[in-house]
Amino acid sequence: SYELTQSPSVSVSPGQTSIIDCSGHKLGDKYVSWFQQRPGQSPVLVIYQDNKRPLGIPERFSGSNSGNTATLTISGTQATDEADYYCQSWDSRLAFFGGGTKLTVL
Amino acid sequence: QITLKESGPTLVGPRQTLTLTCNVSGFSLSTSGMGVAWIRQPPGKALEWLALIYWNDDKRYSPSLEKRLTITKDTPKNQVVLRMTDMGPVDTGKYFCAHNVVGAGGGWFDPWGPGYLVTVSP
Numbered sequence: 001s002y003e004l005t006q007s008p009s010v011s012v013s014p015g016q017t018s019i020i021d022c023s024g025h026k027l028g029d030k031y032v033s034w035f036q037q038r039p040g041q042s043p044v045l046v047i048y049q050d051n052k053r054p055l056g057i058p059e060r061f062s063g064s065n066s067g068n069t070a071t072l073t074i075s076g077t078q079a080t081d082e083a084d085y086y087c088q089s090w091d092s093r094l095a096f097f098g099g100g101t102k103l104t105v106l
Numbered sequence: 107q108i109t110l111k112e113s114g115p116t117l118v119g120p121r122q123t124l125t126l127t128c129n130v131s132g133f134s135l136s137t138s139g140m141g142v143a144w145i146r147q148p149p150g151k152a153l154e155w156l157a158l159i160y161w162n163d164d165k166r167y168s169p170s171l172e173k174r175l176t177i178t179k180d181t182p183k184n185q186v187v188l189r190m191t192d193m194g195p196v197d198t199g200k201y202f203c204a205h206n207v208v209g210a211g212g213g214w215f216d217p218w219g220p221g222y223l224v225t226v227s228p
Binding site: 001030031033035037042043044045048049054086088089090093094095096097098099100 | 143145152153154155158166167168169170202204209210211212214215216217218219220221
């Protein structure tokens with residue numbers, strides 16, 4: 001099966017840029033989605049097809065994907081962005097999730 | 107507006123079969139390019155994709171759980187049902203269903219249901 005690897009945690013100060021990575025074999029050849037999950041809530045799609053934002057997602061969320069690494073970038077991180085973030089991709093039409101990254105806004 | 111809601115038993119005994127239902131609204135399960143997935147999350151742990159059924163009844167399963175899973179849909183009832191056999195304590199967690207928009211490379215999951223907590227215990 002296909003594996004996606006994320007760092008367990010990232011910490012940033014308010015207003016700074018948060019960078020959350022997701023790595024997988026030839027991940028740049030696949031499409032990646034990113035989900036935000038606040039405590040006790042359902043995941044919310046924040047990026048799909050590597051770099052597209054769904055309606056209602058702030059412009060400070062952006063994504064990129066190349067080589068073996070996909071990246072979620074949050075510019076001007078706010079306290080409300082504190083959450084778990086999961087990457088997700090596909091391999092042979094099967095879905096796989098990363099292990100999640102806990103974003104702490106100090 | 108697309109919404110999904112999970113339902114089923116909150117407590118399942120070891121070695122029993124779990125049956126969960128996802129009630130959907132705002133789209134038809136027969137609409138081309140649509141699908142519904144099941145995803146679970148053990149307490150304090152990561153998301154794990156389980157299964158996906160498409161508008162044309164094509165089905166996909168997690169390789170690690172395929173032998174235990176069955177996904178079906180009832181289009182007139184707007185329901186997607188997941189069956190998981192031989193339940194054990196490690197299967198305790200919140201089970202989500204999610205709308206899948208089929209796109210290049212597989213598509214994306216949006217939105218998700220609120221989730222349904224299932225506990226496996228004698």
